[in-house]
Amino acid sequence: MAVFPQYEDAKTDDRFVAGQQKGTLPFYISCHQIGMSYPMHYHDFAELSFVLDGSGTETINGCSHALKTGTMSLLLPHHIHELTSSQANPVKLYSCMFDMNILFGNPYEAYMNRWIHKIGSDLPSFHDFEGESLRTVSLLIEQLVQEYKESRIGRDAVLRGKLIEVVTYFLRGLMDGKEQTHSPEQTQPVKAWSILRYIHLHYNEPISLSSVSAHFHLHPSYISRMFKEHTGKTVNDYMHELRIARAATLLMASEMSISDICLEVGYDNYRTFARVFREHHQMSPSDYRMSHNRPVISPV
Structure with a gap:
């Protein structure tokens, strides 16, 4: 599911x-x-x-x-x-x-x-x-x-x-050490949730499917298949959604420049950020900010 x-x-x-x-x-x-x-x-x-x-x-x-x-x-x-x-x-x-x-x-x-x-x-x-x-x-x-x-x-x-x-x-x-540990038979769900949590905590860092697989010592194809079964999305697609959701909030609610927002959410290339943002919102980051009545702060 x-x-x-x-x-x-x-x-x-x-x-x-x-x-x-x-x-x-x-x-x-x-x-x-x-x-x-x-x-x-x-x-x-x-x-x-x-x-x-x-x-x-x-x-x-x-x-x-x-x-x-x-x-x-x-x-x-x-x-x-x-x-x-x-x-x-x-x-x-x-x-x-x-x-x-x-x-x-x-x-x-x-x-x-x-x-x-x-x-x-x-x-x-x-x-x-x-x-x-x-x-x-x-x-x-x-x-x-x-x-x-x-x-x-x-x-x-x-x-x-x-x-x-x-x-x-x-x-x-x-x-106090009174909390019970999780049972070992939950290995598959815990791995999936561990990967999901890891991406949520590090989405704004330069991570990829390869770096995630290296961190968990699991083959990329295994992680990719398990993650898709668990979330319905690929690791990269899910990570992009997290980054763009955060970027959209910063565009609406902060005075940060678009270039700073780009770096803040994990993109080291503005063109990639702008392309992915447009794919999700059908408009550029600057147009999105203007549509929410925020001043446009130059991306460069």
Whole structure:
């Protein structure tokens, strides 16, 4: 069955933009109830969720786990994510979206850099809080929400501090080593999702089918066939879609020059970028920017 994750971008997400009207910190939090399902998607901002009530299943980069009261998940940018909620007991959760840069920059919080990028690969993407730790984290989340709703002096500093505190408790939970490892009989799906995740994380670098095959020590034809069966697309086509989707967002929402956007999304040749962009949008990058009422900044 073909898998086509939906792309969501912070700069065009109405909820995220609404949050920015309240302050300068790239941060948004809300509480909502999941219907039967939330479709497969990915985005270029981080997302932290915390289940208040209900039950369901969450799948992150092809690995599924149960959702229950106290489950916290942390998705890094471009991790692929979907939710299924119980009809009888629907999931109610807090969802927090933020720019990853909020967590970095302070030398006293260097542990963030060391561990957070391992989430979804060397570390699980979720942790189930229980007992005293659940009460502690629940209180922190409530304080985070209350601070977000108000416009008091130092609001952004408090939000950042509370977020770092929550993520630190999440990392501590992961270090307990209580999460189960994935079963070995899942080799085929895990390989496919590992390749998909790798492309999502490195699409803006000079990667190709050959470099992907070298990274996973698998023959290019095997990767090509498995990837096509899993996504319905070739590795190169999928990578182009990721790059062009990101480029389109930057053209609409940023002041970057088109040449900088070309490099930012992974193309080292402007002609190739312009050709692929036209194939996807039936117009040049500059025309696309103008059609969305953005000034054209020279590509050279």
